[in-house]
Amino acid sequence: MKEIELRFRLNGEEQRLTVPSNVTLLHVIREHFGLMGTKEGCGEGECGACTVLMDGRPVTSCIILAEEADRHDIMTVEGLMKDGKLNRLQQAFLDEGAVQCGYCIPGMLMSAQGLLNENPHPTSQEIRKGIEGNICRCTGYNRIVNAIHKASQDEGDS
């Protein structure tokens, strides 16, 4: 397999690495950088568990080749905390009881973060649309919507 050289920002840090050209971004995140927060649920772009941000927008990292991340800015769930504190979405997920088994949660948070990046004060309809690609088998979703709504109303950065 052809090896390729990549350069990208990962959670704010410049990274360089050489990988086979057929590996996915998810693989690189988990296996090369050991960032295990990003999960694989289906490997085919259907469940959203592997969602990360690329230049601030949510992408399903299981169906994106690492190559496509070259010279882009990638953020995973590990990048959400600032100065040892939860960001407002993470805090709202705790406060609203939006977390059960937790397996979908990193992907869900990244979709939500992507949505808020683009639309800081989404309507409930827009929130629902924003997480339509993220499957949660545990919660019934409404608490997740409430959490995103709450986070979007909190002031502060993030």
Added chain:
Amino acid sequence: MSQKNHIGESVTHIDAWDKVTGSAVYCGDMSFLHQLYGAVYRSPFSHAKIITIDLAEVWKTPGVKAVVTGEDFPRLYGQYVVDQPFLAFGKVRFKGEPVVAIAADTPESAAEAVKKVHAVFEELPAVLDVYEAVAEGAPLVHDDWSKYSVADFIRPEPGTNICDHFQLSKGDMDAGFREADVIDEGEFSTPMIQHVTIETHCAIAQCLNDGTVNVWSPCQSPFAMRDQLAAALKLPLRKVRVIASSIGGAFGGKNEMRVEPIVIALAMKVPGKHVKLVFTREEEFLSSVVRGESSVKVKLGAKNDGTLTAVKVETYLDTGAYATTGPRVNFIAGFASSGPYVVPNIKVDGYCVSTTRQIGSSFRGFGVSEIAWAYESQMDCLAKRLKMDPLDLRMKNAVEDGSISATGERLFSVSAKQCLQAVADAIDWKNRDPVITPEGKIRTKGIATFMKPTGTPSNSSAVVRLNDDGTVNVMIGGMEMGQSMTTVIAQMVAHELGISMDSVEMTPVDTEYCPFEKHSSASRLTFHIGNAAVRAAKDVMEQLRRLAAIAWNVDPRAIKAGRGELTGPGGQSVTLPELRKASILRDQDPVIGKGAYSTSDIYVPLDPVTRQSARPMIYWMWGAQAVEIEVDPETGKIQVLKVAAAHDVGRAINPVACYQQIEGAVSMGVGHALIEEMIFDGGDILNANMVDYKVPTIADIPLETQVILIENGHPEGPYGAKGIGEPGIIPTVPAIGNALCEAIGERIHRLPMKPEKVLEALKKRSEHCHAPTI
């Protein structure tokens, strides 16, 4: 003193912080230095003899370190019927069954090597349907039940594919039907469905030369797994260690060993090495476990005023190639078959049937979902025949305190009617005439109820280790899988010891040092571990009382012990948060509280034929749901507008956790009602992926779910609490079916109620419910 109550408070889940930061460790996130990766060659046939397996090319693949077949390792395991091989030997019994396992340096080499397996099979006739399976002369999936060790509640029928025949009888069924003014019957079925936990099955095993077997796995019931493994491998229990990881969803699907036998068989070939295997989503559908197909025939007899006189139920549950928990599902379904109604004459025949299909096992609801779909649909049919309001018919027959159950128990702590009334009020049942919206859609309401037992008898234990700063480490053997059980147990311990939630650390489950737990299933942990944990906490207080007596030089009986507080006769006092100051701990034995709870003494063994018993179950779960739906007659699409769900939780230790369980179960129920099914062509699954097997997204769930917690304290529960993990899923499906029948005047008898079926039903819209004349 710092007396926070904790009981009844919606404390944030203690593991939620790890989960929102991505630091919770699931099995797939673990790795060991120089670990090997497993891959599996699977049966291409539903049913076939294995003639030869040629591995020469496999060994030539670079990186291959271990290869194992069933012939190399002819061991069987099973929770209730010991019938399942680690890897198939002799023959294969379903398409996708593991036949050869390979471990290699990289996942890629292992996958490459799988392609090099050359196996020759001789195909046998497949058995792909329960009715075919029980027909005269059907090919046998298992030749001889008597060759297997079988748990004593199971009744296999020799020479057939019936792995268990459950029977229950009460009164005189024939006489009951003779007394009836109206008899109504129908058959209801459900397709094969899958749990679709977002985390697929995964395990890592390491076997040492001294016989030790270490397994890391997201298993629901680590001790049940340890016990099965030790029996299969002929090892003492102390040599098998199951280390549980965080679980990314289970719902019954991680109650069985699936990946574990494969990685253990491989790890035995390479002592010392860790072997890891994560199922792909396709493997998950193919060879984890499923909820097998079901067919339920229900016949109801009633007087003209609605009083039920007789119920007959005949159930066929497809347990697939291996029994796993199938017979137990059959047993629990059998117990709940006549619903939460007073019925003097009952006969139930439940058949757990082997086929050459995916393995049917536990699924949230444990058979009661399938049963309730049938009897609650049939109750509405009966109401129609009697021209009665479906709610009135249910209220007229519903059990209450003092009623005698189908199995002869005088019921107590019953809230069937309370739940029905609560949801009827919440959905405004009085105004339930169908409404046509301006867009031409039909809006209707439906209602359903159920009763479900928990597993009985069973046992739990807990250890509370006191640290000298007044904090505790709590060890239990039951698993957190998103239901917030560990939070609830921590709340109970904090309450008993008068300490803050921050002072309680729940120890990750490891069979090497945690105390025994029977199963994390049947919605039983809050009740059973709760009782054990409260006892363990009280034991800590007792031990402290003795230590205080020594320190204060007084008679221990003169010391009053309250929640986390001791008061001596001379005004001395100590609280746990200030334990150090009190200096009652010196160099004495450590304070380790232990508590055990078993229902063996409460349980009264069943009559082997009629299954009557004065106390067959430690508790029953009660609940009801009412729904409002909108049906589009143009497209056949059903939108669930509202679900009102009332469930008796006994006592809500953590109300938000109760809401979460019910809300999540309702949305899963909506999936089962409307969209979920595994689709087959013969033995081939046509939708073994998440593109084609749809589970509810946010677009599919009810627009509103209103949960009503009924707190009808159970006298034997910790603070009155019972379980709530499963029941929310049970009434959702029949309530939607009943609302649909109101809307289109036709009943769909097989799930899911997909648009094409709704359109077809609309087309035929003849009579409402089929019923024989008497």
